[in-house]
Amino acid sequence: xxxxxxxxxxxxxxxxxxxxxxxxxxxxxxxxxxxxxxxxxxxxxxxxxxxxxxxxxxxxxxxxxxxxxxxxxxxxxxxxxxxxxxxxxxxxxxxxxxxxxxxxxxxxxxxxxxxxxxxxxxxxxxxxxxxxxxxxxxxxxxxxxxxxxxxxxxxxxxxxxxxxxxxxxxxxxxxxxxxxxxxxxxxxxxxxxxxxxxxxxxx
Amino acid sequence: xxxxxxxxxxxxxxxxxxxxxxxxxxxxxxxxxxxxxxxxxxxxxxxxxxxxxxxxxxxxxxxxxxxxxxxxxxxxxxxxxxxxxxxxxxxxxxxxxxxxxxxxxxxxxxxxxxxxxxxxxxxxxxxxxxxxxxxxxxxxxxxxxxxxxxxxxxxxxxxxxxxxxxxxxxxxxxxxxxxxxxxxxxxxxxxxxxxxxxxxxxx
Numbered sequence: 001x002x003x004x005x006x007x008x009x010x011x012x013x014x015x016x017x018x019x020x021x022x023x024x025x026x027x028x029x030x031x032x033x034x035x036x037x038x039x040x041x042x043x044x045x046x047x048x049x050x051x052x053x054x055x056x057x058x059x060x061x062x063x064x065x066x067x068x069x070x071x072x073x074x075x076x077x078x079x080x081x082x083x084x085x086x087x088x089x090x091x092x093x094x095x096x097x098x099x100x101x102x103x104x105x106x107x108x109x110x111x112x113x114x115x116x117x118x119x120x121x122x123x124x125x126x127x128x129x130x131x132x133x134x135x136x137x138x139x140x141x142x143x144x145x146x147x148x149x150x151x152x153x154x155x156x157x158x159x160x161x162x163x164x165x166x167x168x169x170x171x172x173x174x175x176x177x178x179x180x181x182x183x184x185x186x187x188x189x190x191x192x193x194x195x196x197x198x199x200x201x202x203x
Numbered sequence: 204x205x206x207x208x209x210x211x212x213x214x215x216x217x218x219x220x221x222x223x224x225x226x227x228x229x230x231x232x233x234x235x236x237x238x239x240x241x242x243x244x245x246x247x248x249x250x251x252x253x254x255x256x257x258x259x260x261x262x263x264x265x266x267x268x269x270x271x272x273x274x275x276x277x278x279x280x281x282x283x284x285x286x287x288x289x290x291x292x293x294x295x296x297x298x299x300x301x302x303x304x305x306x307x308x309x310x311x312x313x314x315x316x317x318x319x320x321x322x323x324x325x326x327x328x329x330x331x332x333x334x335x336x337x338x339x340x341x342x343x344x345x346x347x348x349x350x351x352x353x354x355x356x357x358x359x360x361x362x363x364x365x366x367x368x369x370x371x372x373x374x375x376x377x378x379x380x381x382x383x384x385x386x387x388x389x390x391x392x393x394x395x396x397x398x399x400x401x402x403x404x405x406x
Contacts, residue, residue: 009214010212010214010255010256010257010283011255011283032237032257032259049215050214050255051214052212052213052214052257053213053214053215053218054211054213054235055213055237077215078215078216078219078383079215080215080218080219081213081218090215092384093384096384124303124306125306126306128385132383132384132385133384172383
């Protein structure tokens, strides 16, 4: 069983996500209280969108070491500080019309199994919650979802050559949909189950 | 032009707002909230405390804020900053956020202009105050509410009585939405509010 560390943000947490049976055993630590040992003890680290990225970037080296030894990082939000070497900053999507903001699937991934694109593209009929741009994927990353308008790669999965893996979502946290009466509610438990199953490169 | 310091919580949306080419001209500096107590605030006329901040760092800087206000200067306090813990006179009443009210055709936002002749209201207009509300404020006696809720309370008030300076306190959270490229009213609000705040005749 993998040890998951949830990095607590400036508020805007989702109690239903933290209360999922799949979240049992998940440790939680404020981004302002992170210590070297937190990175050393975790197999997976989850970063929510509302995190103080400046504080997280102060741990960039520890995060890199964590990944080098095979860790899993799930990052949500617009990347604007050097949190991880090699990643580029968020690029807003061009075009904000409804049809531009529709989500397209590029590749399957266990976290999104059974999740309908309609349920990512719309909440109560409103488009644009899922993504408004993307954190550019590094070479070798697999794009999972993109925006229809300009192809912004809003989600991608990357097995780093140096070790570890990154699941990137350039928007509000993936578990935002946990209480939605739609297939998007599957994301949060599937994300935790995927992390708990551990990481074997190439699988 | 007034010298405004942007108090930055390190989130992506604070970064995006501060660096927005249309808004950056109104800010003289950005101060990272955890570094407030290490920063000389004397060069500034106004502190803009952006929405959604870790209360701990603001509470820790209470003396600096008090001294700033004692010098007759302006502090802007936006939503989700636990203002009642560090800003004189603030009484904040939490309430469920009315995220979806606008989906009902002809729905009433519940907002009412309380000071239609106030120069900020003249500069911004009620429409630019209108998205959703994170609770409401009970202004201290002598403070002037600019925008009220029809059901009671204020979402934006000006307080020149609680301190020798001026407090502009609001339950609105424009930075998050503007910095997430999400809600056009929040962009309109900042484009109206910041030039007004920076103008030399804004009091």
